[in-house]
Amino acid sequence: MAKSKNQLAIILITTLFFLWGFVLNLNPILIPHLKKACQLSDLQSALIDSASYIAYFLMALPAGLFMKRFGYKSGITLGLVLFAFGTFLFYPAAELRLFSFFLVALFIIASGLTLLETAANPYITVLGDADTATQRLNFAQSFNGLAAFLAPLMGGTFILSGNTLTEQQQQVMSADQLNQYLTNEAASVEVPFVVIGVVVLVVAVFFWRTPLPDITEEAETTDQAEGSIFAEKNLIIGVVAQFFYVGAQVCISSFFIRFSDRVAGINEKTAALYLSVALLGFMIGRFFGTYLMRFVAPPRLLAVYSLINVCLLLVAVLAHGLIAVYALIGVEFFMSIMFPTIFALSIRGLGAKTKIGSSLVIMAIAGGAVFPVIMGKVSDLTTMQTAYIVPALCFFVVFYFALRHYKAENVQLAVTH
Incomplete structure (x- = not known):
């Protein structure tokens, strides 16, 4: 019984590796896309990656302390909720076309991912024989690699329009025409990120309601x-x-x-x-x-x-x-x-x-x-x-x-x- 429970836990944890791998690898799509939609400089668009890395650096220790107090399952559930909340914020950010709002959303997403990674990586290493821990972790990380391959392909299909205006084209457009173009560009992230948020929220509910082994590492x-x-x-x-x-x-x-x-x-x-x-x-x-x-x-x-x-x-x-x-x-x-x-x-x-x-x-x-x-x-x-x-x-x-x-x-x- 314990073995089957561990196998279920390994399957569920492996899905997390795919989820965070997918959203993180959308950043190369978001950088050129938001550069157009929010009229950014190259330096400003580079802040998209910075928001993620800063979150990992700032939130990793609090994540570890949270899980030391409440356990892996609670850390994973909270991480998924933050992940979903951040993706939902893409909708108002796109409606307002505020780059700072996008950065806040990305920081919240990355904060959730930090909880997931801080929990999932060690959790899967202790779900089974210690001698095969590295092998289990590499197998789960393989689905992160699958997500890294799929995310740019799907993001390019559903987010990028392929319609980039030159400075000369923008100059001959009226203010209303330019505003409409920028609004349409920004809006293309709304549906994909809301869909991602719904999927993540469903996974969070599933994790919360599924009995999983609570691993306690003994000194x-x-x-x-x-x-x-x-x-x-x-x-x-x-x-x-x-x-x-x-x-x-x-x-x-x-x-x-x-x-x-x-x-x-x-x-x-x-x-x-x-x-x-x-x-x-x-x-x-x-x-x-x-x-x-x-x-x-x-x-x-x-x-x-x-x-x-x-x-x-x-x-x-x-x-x-x-x-x-x-x-x-x-x-x-x-x-x-x-x-x-x-x-x-x-x-x-x-x-x-x-x-x-x-x-x-x-x-x-x-x-x-x-x-x-x-x-x-x-x-x-x-x-x-x-x-x-x-x-x-x-x-x-x-x-x-x-x-x-x-x-x-x-x-x-x-x-x-």
């Missing part, structure tokens, strides 16, 4: 329960590794289209198609990596994948034409397992500190707000192609983390035998 010793979370060296190194990994991931995707244009002369629409292929590879990589972990220890696989990505990025920096673009597509595949694997290895053995430790790892998502800025500065000073040295250096940090775990496991096996 191995009294000292472990009462000691400072910052004394957990493995966790802190894991947080740093996750910070660098997320920074690298955002760098790879955010500059992909511009890189394709500069290095291979690929136009914007074709480059977007290449990016979709890359994200498909990311999804396939998650499923393949989950399978591979049945035969290869997660730390070893993480170390190998990190080095492969460093090599592929060096190819992207040094090669020309399509070879460089293909190298970046390959990076998407090999970084697919990294977030869930770093997460699972970071919180291993935390016992009663798991919820708070998880929130610290989630806070590391803030790396996605830092490294693209560094990469952009390097690009301004040199070239876009040279700037891909930045994510390559990030993967060296991930390699160090993986190597540390690999050596520790080898020592443990030697002692055991």
